[in-house]
Amino acid sequence: MAAGHEAISRGIFEKTRDLLVELCTLSSSSGEPEGLRAVAARLSAELGRRGLACETVEERSGDGDLLPVLVACGPAAGDRSLLLVGHLDTVLPAIPPRVEGDRLVGTGALDMKAGLAMFIGALDLLAARGERAPADLTLVAVPDEEVSGVISERVIRRWSEHARAVLVLEPGEARPGGETLVAGRRGLTEWQLQVNGRAAHSGLAYWAGRSAVAAAADWCLRAQRLSVQGPGRTVNVGRLVAGTTDFVDNLGDSHAFLGTSRQRNVIADRAVAEGEVRYLSAAEGPLAIAELAALAEQIAAEHEVEAVLTTGITVPPVDPRGPGEALVRRAVELGAARGFRLEVEDDRGGISFPNYLVDTSSVPVVDGLGPVGDGMHTRDEWLDLRSLDRRIVLLADLLATL
Numbered sequence: 280m281a282a283g284h285e286a287i288s289r290g291i292f293e294k295t296r297d298l299l300v301e302l303c304t305l306s307s308s309s310g311e312p313e314g315l316r317a318v319a320a321r322l323s324a325e326l327g328r329r330g331l332a333c334e335t336v337e338e339r340s341g342d343g344d345l346l347p348v349l350v351a352c353g354p355a356a357g358d359r360s361l362l363l364v365g366h367l368d369t370v371l372p373a374i375p376p377r378v379e380g381d382r383l384v385g386t387g388a389l390d391m392k393a394g395l396a397m398f399i400g401a402l403d404l405l406a407a408r409g410e411r412a413p414a415d416l417t418l419v420a421v422p423d424e425e426v427s428g429v430i431s432e433r434v435i436r437r438w439s440e441h442a443r444a445v446l447v448l449e450p451g452e453a454r455p456g457g458e459t460l461v462a463g464r465r466g467l468t469e470w471q472l473q474v475n476g477r478a479a480h481s482g483l484a485y486w487a488g489r490s491a492v493a494a495a496a497d498w499c500l501r502a503q504r505l506s507v508q509g510p511g512r513t514v515n516v517g518r519l520v521a522g523t524t525d526f527v528d529n530l531g532d533s534h535a536f537l538g539t540s541r542q543r544n545v546i547a548d549r550a551v552a553e554g555e556v557r558y559l560s561a562a563e564g565p566l567a568i569a570e571l572a573a574l575a576e577q578i579a580a581e582h583e584v585e586a587v588l589t590t591g592i593t594v595p596p597v598d599p600r601g602p603g604e605a606l607v608r609r610a611v612e613l614g615a616a617r618g619f620r621l622e623v624e625d626d627r628g629g630i631s632f633p634n635y636l637v638d639t640s641s642v643p644v645v646d647g648l649g650p651v652g653d654g655m656h657t658r659d660e661w662l663d664l665r666s667l668d669r670r671i672v673l674l675a676d677l678l679a680t681l
């Protein structure tokens with residue numbers, strides 16, 4: 280009986296590999312609408328055969344193009360669905376894939392056609408075991424994750440509104456003796472500091488001036504030092520423009536001053552710094568911004584200038600100790616029961632699918648469920664095919680508990 284099961288699993292792994300090779304043959308970089316539609320159609324055919332109702336909806340991208348979004352729903356999908364998320368697009372147009380031993384070298388093999396193929400393999404494995412995938416599952420695959428992400432963000436926000444949990448099929452990472460899942464993603468808040476000092480002639484009235492350059496530079500240094508190693512916040516000054524008001528406020532023309540003697544004899548009265556703070560827990564964002572604002576007040580007093588901090592866009596974090604923690608732990612335990620060691624990434628960099636959820640503080644999410652490899656976004660991108668097998672089993676096991 281056990282040997283029979285093994286043969287069935289092996290057959291499913293083989294079929295999934297074949298499907299993945301086929302998907303990698305279809306060129307679907309973010310700028311290839313026809314290729315994206317072809318991948319959506321190929322997946323729809325497979326998913327439809329497995330009882331999911333598939334629809335490809337055209338959505339308007341950041342560039343105004345119409346691009347396909349694949350939505351595949353289980354028989355009871357609707358309110359409170361189990362949402363699975365992936366993307367159809369790759370960074371590079373495809374070149375023919377090839378299998379080298381346990382590796383599939385192919386464009387988008389790792390990021391993330393394997394995650395999509397894995398889902399189909401997991402459905403087959405569940406069916407072969409006589410188990411059922413959750414009837415409310417919904418797969419959403421978007422076409423612009425690798426570029427503007429305008430559609431990705433909009434669509435994921437919409438579908439996550441009623442999700443009871445979100446599974447992200449992006450790749451995990453290989454580690455010595457194991458692989459990873461992703462629990463946490465930093466959020467960010469953008470900020471801008473404006474400093475106004477007092478201009479004066481640096482030769483005739485040096486001590487009468489109040490340098491906005493010095494004040495802003497002082498603030499920037501101290502702001503960056505508020506960064507904390509490990510899970511703490513990080514402050515990044517992305518740019519600092521400082522000089523006379525003429526220079527800063529007419530940068531388009533005045534950049535020609537650089538390298539010349541012009542206005543070097545002025546205590547500069549204007550500076551603008553811009554950057555962002557990144558953090559793992561929702562509470563940390565406002566705290567960090569409050570500290571940066573307090574620092575602006577302090578700098579204003581010390582340098583006798585005016586310094587005002589304002590904030591811009593905020594992207595919420597996914598807290599590794601948030602609602603997804605139990606779900607991640609369950610996945611790790613299911614892996615362990617099969618001898619598959621999974622480490623948890625509490626702090627993966629970059630803004631991605633989990634940050635787009637309509638409410639990261641209430642919806643459980645686990646990311647990095649897809650198989651591992653290396654060379655993402657390059658011509659050497661490859662996927663570990665044994666990892667694909669393991670992850671099919673993991674996803675099937677996880678779906679069976681949901």
Ligand SMILES: [Zn+2]
Binds near residue numbers: 366391424449
């Ligand atoms: Zn990806």
